[in-house]
Amino acid sequence: MAYFAEHHRIVESGALHLILESPHPLLLSRRIIESSSSSGGVVTAEVVRHFTRPTIGESRSAAPRNLEIPPTAASYALIAEGFTPVSGAAPMEAFERLFQSRFEALSRLLRGRPDLPNLRPIAELRRSEGVGSAIAMVRDVRQTAEKHHVIVRIEDASGTLEALVPRDSPVIRTTFLPDEVVGVRLMMPRERDRLARVDAVTRPDVPNVRQHTTSSRPCRVLFLSDLHIGSRSFLDGPWNALARFLAGGDARPELAREIEHVVIAGDLVDGIGIYPNQERDLAIHDVVEQYRELGRRLRELPGRLNIIVVPGNHDAVCPAEPQPALPEEIRSELPENVRSIANPSTFALEGVVIEAYHGRSFDDLIPALPGASYARPTEVMKRMLQMRHLAPIYGGRTPIAPLPRDGLVIDPAPEILVTGHAHTFGADRYKGVLLLNASTWQSETDYQRMRNISPVPAQAAVVDLRDLSLTRLDFSQGDLGEIGAPT
Numbered sequence: 001m002a003y004f005a006e007h008h009r010i011v012e013s014g015a016l017h018l019i020l021e022s023p024h025p026l027l028l029s030r031r032i033i034e035s036s037s038s039s040g041g042v043v044t045a046e047v048v049r050h051f052t053r054p055t056i057g058e059s060r061s062a063a064p065r066n067l068e069i070p071p072t073a074a075s076y077a078l079i080a081e082g083f084t085p086v087s088g089a090a091p092m093e094a095f096e097r098l099f100q101s102r103f104e105a106l107s108r109l110l111r112g113r114p115d116l117p118n119l120r121p122i123a124e125l126r127r128s129e130g131v132g133s134a135i136a137m138v139r140d141v142r143q144t145a146e147k148h149h150v151i152v153r154i155e156d157a158s159g160t161l162e163a164l165v166p167r168d169s170p171v172i173r174t175t176f177l178p179d180e181v182v183g184v185r186l187m188m189p190r191e192r193d194r195l196a197r198v199d200a201v202t203r204p205d206v207p208n209v210r211q212h213t214t215s216s217r218p219c220r221v222l223f224l225s226d227l228h229i230g231s232r233s234f235l236d237g238p239w240n241a242l243a244r245f246l247a248g249g250d251a252r253p254e255l256a257r258e259i260e261h262v263v264i265a266g267d268l269v270d271g272i273g274i275y276p277n278q279e280r281d282l283a284i285h286d287v288v289e290q291y292r293e294l295g296r297r298l299r300e301l302p303g304r305l306n307i308i309v310v311p312g313n314h315d316a317v318c319p320a321e322p323q324p325a326l327p328e329e330i331r332s333e334l335p336e337n338v339r340s341i342a343n344p345s346t347f348a349l350e351g352v353v354i355e356a357y358h359g360r361s362f363d364d365l366i367p368a369l370p371g372a373s374y375a376r377p378t379e380v381m382k383r384m385l386q387m388r389h390l391a392p393i394y395g396g397r398t399p400i401a402p403l404p405r406d407g408l409v410i411d412p413a414p415e416i417l418v419t420g421h422a423h424t425f426g427a428d429r430y431k432g433v434l435l436l437n438a439s440t441w442q443s444e445t446d447y448q449r450m451r452n453i454s455p456v457p458a459q460a461a462v463v464d465l466r467d468l469s470l471t472r473l474d475f476s477q478g479d480l481g482e483i484g485a486p487t
């Protein structure tokens with residue numbers, strides 16, 4: 001019900017029953033919301049039946065991969081993979097579809113907000129009405145040379161509009177990012193030669209208040225990232241200490257026993273040719289051999305664990321995001337208890353919704369956001385949640401794949417958002433969402449020193465799914481060291 005409320009839709013009780021009877025209620029709800037054929041206020045039982053009925057003659061290969069439900073571990077359910085198969089359209093058309101998909105998905109969250117009065121397509125905003133609102137994508141932002149006002153150019157499918165943010169307006173503190181979708185309240189001028197003024201900005205954001213699903217039985221998840229297997233700076237000693245801890249042979253065996261799932265947020269191996277002169281930093285020079293070693297390392301962990309991995313920019317898949325899951329020839333090097341899914345992906349463990357994203361877009365967002373740094377990735381993650389998008393900026397350092405559906409939109413809002421890439425440890429909460437940046441198992445490389453990134457390695461985040469409390473474990477000294485207080 002919270003999911004439908006967020007999308008400004010009402011669900012009939014009969015419809016709700018049908019949804020709750022389905023094996024994956026949230027997945028079904030998302031399909032209903034995403035379908036343009038079911039627009040309108042009320043979700044009826046009839047609408048739900050339409051989505052649960054098997055379609056005769058439906059080709060399996062034509063079904064988007066994100067709607068298929070894989071065999072599940074008892075408490076694991078895949079909600080959506082960011083990656084969808086390529087549409088085969090010409091690149092320009094494909095990008096057009098991608099941005100339309102982003103605009104639609106984020107508009108759904110903004111429509112109906114009380115702080116966007118007189119909401120209209122840009123082409124239909126009336127000067128005579130005084131106040132008007134639009135949902136729009138930011139095209140560009142510039143500052144006027146003399147008075148340092150800001151002019152933001154926004155667009156929707158109907159048109160483009162230049163709007164002024166005066167230097168003395170509170171809105172001047174807003175950093176607009178290119179290609180993000182915002183709601184703007186505008187003061188429309190009567191004079192033809194004057195620009196509309198931006199009065200207020202609304203981002204899609206996550207709801208202020210939300211009931212969070214938690215586990216009713218003891219169950220914990222271990223979050224890791226950026227193993228960089230194959231690098232000469234892979235931290236062998238700390239990894240062995242982690243394996244000892246998980247096997248219950250160390251301090252806190254009661255904690256280790258409750259860990260059922262491991263989530264690894266990308267950069268499983270160091271890869272080859274990722275940055276200049278990387279070969280000097282490699283211990284294993286063959287990428288398949290790196291994954292073979294990853295397989296050996298993961299087999300050192302207890303076989304009972306359900307291990308979920310997403311790729312990162314060092315992994316052997318297409319670097320454009322969303323990235324597909326690891327290909328079969330690499331997957332076959334890994335043990336049976338490893339699930340390889342796309343980057344990003346949304347899944348549920350014991351009903352707790354988790355979004356895992358490697359975090360390549362930090363490379364674009366950190367330079368674009370005043371005060372942002374690799375040392376505090378959770379601040380950037382808050383902005384991702386406000387935008388409900390993981391990587392909005394097109395044409396920067398993060399390559400964006402022209403897929404028909406924008407898989408980088410954050411929907412549904414997760415209970416936990418985990419990233420890596422920054423090679424630091426970060427934990428914070430934003431409107432009830434636990435934000436984690438899940439450290440690294442590689443010590444500092446010359447390349448990172450050059451780029452001013454100082455890693456905080458060998459930290460493991462253990463989250464209790466009963467209450468989303470966090471325990472930080474430090475393996476950097478080659479043994480289970482200081483245990484941070486649960487937060």
Ligand SMILES: [Fe+2]
Nearest residue numbers: 226267314421
């Ligand atoms: Fe990395």
